[in-house]
Amino acid sequence: MQITPYIHALKTPLGPDPGRFVYVYLIYGDGITVIDTGFNGTEKLITGYIRSTGRDPSEIRLIILTHAHPDHTGSAKALRDLTGCTIAAHPLDAPSIEHPDPMLLKPPAPGMQSLVGGGVPVGRPLEEGAVIDCGNGLVLDVLSTPGHTPGSISLFLKKEMALFTGDTVQAPGRAPIYTDPVALVRSLRRFAAIPGIRHYLPSHDEPAQGKETYQRFDESLAYIRRIHALIKEAAAAAPGTPDPLALAGRLSAELELSGVPGHHVAFIARSIEADLAAQGLDERLGE
Structure with a gap:
């Protein structure tokens, strides 16, 4: 769908469950900039959509990866092989993009293909x-917004x-x-301090506009606060060292x-482990 004359959003599936998706964003300037893949x-969805709008995939000049997880990087290699474009990402996440976990290169289940098409060199550190500069007066500012991963960026x-939050x-x-x-909460508070955001463009949430954008930031902070409280309560009730x-x-x-x-339980467990080890999270959430 078209968000503005220059921004397009493509909602792509994550497996058979229609409730699981990730947004890919396209910026139409002199060429095309792709945010996540x-x-x-x-x-195939990305190139098909580009053609349906009267542009050509060969116009892709740059792919920006907000972080190294496979639902954001999986088709980067295929697009680069097709177009010869440059891949851009933060240096802290670049090693995982260039050399993905071998398990991501194997089909996760019968009938499914691998999650990632292969490693791809990061030609532009961000x-x-x-x-x-995307052309047509379209300039993206890179914000370091760690927390989800060490090298997560927003644009x-x-x-x-328009704010692209990964x-x-x-x-x-x-x-x-x-x-x-702690870094995640700091990043969210940074978003909330940006005045006049008109378009909130996330990966696993629906885009929003105007005041609703700032409500999403507040809701996310409240969610993290609730998660932290539940982890503290469960850890206190567990005998010995929490598992x-x-x-x-x-x-x-x-x-x-x-x-x-x-x-995803394993990923949640890692988040819990990070929460239990965090220093100063109560103070940061209480600000």
Whole structure:
């Protein structure tokens, strides 16, 4: 769907469950800039959509990966092989993009293809303060927004007052996945301090506009606060050293994450482990 004259959003599936999706964003400037690429195979949806709008996939000049997870990087190699475009990402996540976990290169289940089409070189490192000229007066400012992963980035297109957040905003009802909850809260508060955002463009949540954008940030902070409280309560009730994997099952039930795939429990356990190890999270959440 078209968000503005320059921004297009493509909702791509994550497996057979229609409730699981990831957004790929396209910026139409002099060429085309792609923000995230979905799982391996999504390149067919991306190129088909581009053609349906009267443009050509050969116009793809740059792919920006907000972080290294396979639902964002999976078809980057295929698109690069097709177009010769440059891949851009933060240096902290670049190693996992260039050399993905071998397990991601194997089909996760019978009848499914691998999650990632292969490693791809990051030709343009992106850190805080970097500026990307997409042409037609479209300039993306790169924001370092760690927490979900160490090298997570977000992008702000000032001409459209549009914020692309990747997975930094943890939407209520979805599995909480983060490596550093303190950094994550700091990143969310940074978003909330940006005035005049017109378009909120996340990966696993629906886009929003205007005031609703800031409500999403507040809801995400409240979600993290609730998760933290539940983890503290469960850890206090558990005898001995808390087992993050055992707590993950309890947390999933408390949050009613019935639609979350079973393998996400391991990711939730890592988030719990990060929460238990965090220093100063209570203070940061209380600000």
